[in-house]
Amino acid sequence: MPELPEVETTLRALRVVGRTILSVRGVDYLPTIAPWGLEAFQEALRGRRVEQARRRGKYLLFLLDRSLALAIHLRMSGRLLQLPGRTDPDPHTRLILELDDGSSLVLRDPRKFARAGLLQEPELQALEAALGPEPLDLCRNPVAWKARLLAHPRRRLKALLMDQRFVAGVGNIYADEALHRAHLHPLRRVGTLSDTEAIRLGEALGAVLREAIAAEGTTLEDGAYRFGDGQSGRFALRLRVYRRAGKPCTACGTPIARILVSARSSYFCPKCQPLL
Template sequence: MPELPEVETMRRGVAGIAGATIIAAERTPCAKRPIQIKPRIDHLNKRVAGVKIASVDRLGKRVVIRMETGDRIIMEPRMTGLVLVTDPPTDEHLRFRLRLKKCKHKELLFWDRRGLGQIALLSEKQYQAKLSDGSLGPDALEISRKDFPGRFNSSRREVKVALLEQSRIAGIGNIYASEILHLAHVHPQARCDRLSKKQWDRIFEFTVEVLETAIRHEGSTLSDGTYRNALNDEGSYQNEHRVYDRAGETCPSCGKGNVLRIVQAQRSTFYCKACQKKR
């Protein structure tokens, strides 16, 4: 579930480890489904032990630990992963640990209830290759208004589905796509190539507004309680959701229509039929 606001909140929460030296990288004992760690943990540890952390960055929905050697540890939360510097929600789902020194935080933890997350150590060359291989588009908070429509407007795909494609733009997920399109008054099933310049301008505008506001609220903790920030506290943007997971409720924008739920690309989409007319 973690999308750009949640991952950016995690990044900010653990940014204080910059300047720390890694003592060791460990795959923690876990009886649950093992997460993918590449290379093998003993090889990964050999490359990072004794190395200083230069910065903590974000790449789309991934937290990136950049070291002074140029190597980077990429932590991808996927559905239920968390990056923490405090006690995890449970011990049984703890998957990975960086033990640290010369830092107020003694460790960086990766916790994952479902075990779908991934950790990879990339060299500078491998990282740059990943940036240029076409699998990841520009960051949703870095792309310009001018360039934004060109990532989508020749596609025949439904706009909600296209917004989730990380190769077009990185960071938007299921929750925020519904919220963005609702505020932009665009039907989620509208085809990208049939939207006007004015509609693309509104989508861009509310992409920035929704994501930045969600970051200020430290992300969305849904009813399952899985997402937590780096200090194991809840986010609060779920209280600001206008349509996501609010099927049957009166639309907060128009006060006329009810929020509907449909399925697109095997994911739930929420919208108001009155506000978001399909032309």
């Protein structure tokens, strides 16, 4: 958290393309920009123009002039927002980029896990090559999705969906929600799936991600994820299993169960998603 829908929503709220970075402030936790030192980081960004902004998996990528890219990963609790005018850092501010339109691009993260890195073109290419395909693209092609999925017969479904080398951008929330819609247990091995089940999972994953983007992401009870000027994502109202342990399944009424998969909590319906 944030996952693909939250990062996509964050990106869509920004208006930075064409803007020039005037200054870099607010870095009070150097691991945020590691391995760059503060002065080198400031010097590298000062005067750069943002030529393109896009998402790749859970990364926000800002392509700058003179073949440099700023890559930001929000990790567990990071937020990136664009504020009007000059802003002073608060206790959770990790980075402020002041832009030539008077706005400030602010990275906040109370848990200090978020990272901002500068990449030359070969490094950017290596980062993108290490990630799997975008699931929204892959899921539109059932043949390609099925072939990629079935190439991992020994992997368990939940762990595979969250593997960023398999598809980029899916995490705990949307893996659980997709598996529930597809009626598949998180511990099922890929090799036990029929062709119909494999295709159904791709359809479910694509649908969940599209709906979550349309709802501008998922803001949970802790309120960690917000976008724009503090707005909440509405997909939390549509969650069927995630963080609903003990509550009735929306499809059959069976209490939702919780187990650990790869040291992460996983939620599923024992009746709708039997482990065969």
